[in-house]
Each structure stands twice: as C-alpha cells, then as structure tokens.
Amino acid sequence: xxxxxxxxxxxxxxxxxxxxxxxxxxxxxxxxxxxxxxxxxxxxxxxxxxxxxxxxxxxxxxxxxxxxxxxxxxxxxxxxxxxxxxxxxxxxxxxxxxxxxxxxxxxxxxx
Amino acid sequence: xxxxxxxxxxxxxxxxxxxxxxxxxxxxxxxxxxxxxxxxxxxxxxxxxxxxxxxxxxxxxxxxxxxxxxxxxxxxxxxxxxxxxxxxxxxxxxxxxxxxxxxxxxxxxxxxxxxx
Numbered sequence: 001x002x003x004x005x006x007x008x009x010x011x012x013x014x015x016x017x018x019x020x021x022x023x024x025x026x027x028x029x030x031x032x033x034x035x036x037x038x039x040x041x042x043x044x045x046x047x048x049x050x051x052x053x054x055x056x057x058x059x060x061x062x063x064x065x066x067x068x069x070x071x072x073x074x075x076x077x078x079x080x081x082x083x084x085x086x087x088x089x090x091x092x093x094x095x096x097x098x099x100x101x102x103x104x105x106x107x108x109x110x111x
Numbered sequence: 112x113x114x115x116x117x118x119x120x121x122x123x124x125x126x127x128x129x130x131x132x133x134x135x136x137x138x139x140x141x142x143x144x145x146x147x148x149x150x151x152x153x154x155x156x157x158x159x160x161x162x163x164x165x166x167x168x169x170x171x172x173x174x175x176x177x178x179x180x181x182x183x184x185x186x187x188x189x190x191x192x193x194x195x196x197x198x199x200x201x202x203x204x205x206x207x208x209x210x211x212x213x214x215x216x217x218x219x220x221x222x223x224x225x226x227x
Contacts, residue, residue, distance in 0.1 A: 042201055042218035088153055098167060099216050101153040
C-alpha cells in the first residue's frame with residue numbers, strides 16, 4: 001500500500017517546545033509530502049522531499065527522509081499555538097500515483 | 112493565483128435531493144481530485160481527473176458522479192445520498208504534466224455536506 005502511517009497519533013506540547021512526528025511507508029517512493037490541516041479546513045502543503053534528498057528545511061520545519069528504513073520525520077521547532085493542527089504525510093510512488101494520506105498526527109500546542 | 116475555490120461552503124440536502132459541488136482553479140493544473148473526509152479521519156481519495164479525463168475512481172458509489180467540463184472546473188454531482196455520506200468534501204489540484212505529483216497539491220477549503 002502506498003499509504004503512510006504517522007506516529008504518534010496525537011501529541012500535546014507547550015509553546016516553545018519542539019514537535020516531532022514520524023511517517024513510515026511500505027513501497028518505493030518518488031517523493032514524500034507533508035501537509036497540515038487546521039480543524040475542518042483544507043489541507044496546506046508544507047514540504048515535498050524527493051527520494052534522493054535526506055533533509056529539507058522550510059522556516060521552523062525540518063523534514064528528514066530515510067529511504068532505507070522507508071521513514072520520514074517532520075520536526076517543528078519552537079512551536080506556537082497556531083501550529084495546532086493535524087499533520088499528514090503522503091508518500092508518492094513512481095508513475096501515476098494517487099495522493100493518499102495516512103492517519104495523521106494531531107498536534108496540540110498549548111500557550 | 113494559487114487558490115482552489117470550492118462552492119458552496121456548506122450544504123444541507125435531503126436524501127431525495129440532487130445537488131452539485133463545484134471546484135475551480137486557475138493555476139493551469141491538469142490533475143484534479145475529490146476527497147471525502149469524515150471527522151477525525153484522514154481525507155479519502157474518491158476520484159482523480161487527469162487532462163479532463165477520469166483516471167481513477169476509488170470504487171465510489173454511483174450516487175456520486177464527477178464531471179470535469181474543462182481544465183479549470185471540477186464538479187461532483189450528488190443524488191440520493193445517505194446520512195452516512197455527510198462529510199467534508201475536498202477538492203485539490205496539482206500540476207501533473209509529465210511527472211504526476213512531482214509537485215505539491217493545492218486544496219480548497221472544502222464543502223461541509225450534511226444529508227438529512
């Protein structure tokens with residue numbers, strides 16, 4: 001299955017702390033994408049990391065990819081209450097593939 | 112313009128009604144998607160259109176009927192829905208020219224559908 005599986009399912013931290021969430025997948029990928037969804041709204045693309053990349057940064061976000069372990073992690077540094085959301089990974093295989101989301105990690109950042 | 116616009120934002124319909132959800136993008140994207148999302152669950156893919164042709168149907172019941180009249184528009188026609196079809200319906204688009212999903216997908220804010 002192309003679907004990713006996120007861990008943990010829920011994460012509760014204080015503002016200023018770092019948040020790490022993990023994604024595991026089973027098939028070979030072309031790239032892996034991370035999305036954020038605020039409650040009841042559309043998904044917002046955060047980062048796309050390609051299979052030949054190991055690490056990527058975007059502002060307070062850091063994504064790593066280990067293709068040998070078929071896993072990726074998303075690190076949010078110095079979290080803010082506004083980071084409260086669900087985070088989904090989407091591993092994308094080769095050829096025409098579907099954008100399929102895992103179960104997600106629900107992040108709660110308390111002031 | 113990097114927006115995907117979905118209308119309406121909210122829809123309440125009876126089980127015998129016929130309604131349509133609309134999705135529009137002006138980014139020149141050639142792939143468009145419909146997702147269904149229940150509360151506290153991830154979005155589930157329903158349909159994928161590539162170059163205005165239906166390329167993926169995830170075994171969706173026929174009471175959901177997609178349509179792509181042109182490269183900017185995507186509709187989802189609804190007929191004889193059940194209360195369990197109540198959900199957030201999300202539309203998305205991506206570049207999808209030579210290498211599908213090599214770039215990000217853009218999502219609309221969704222239509223919150225309630226079937227009574």
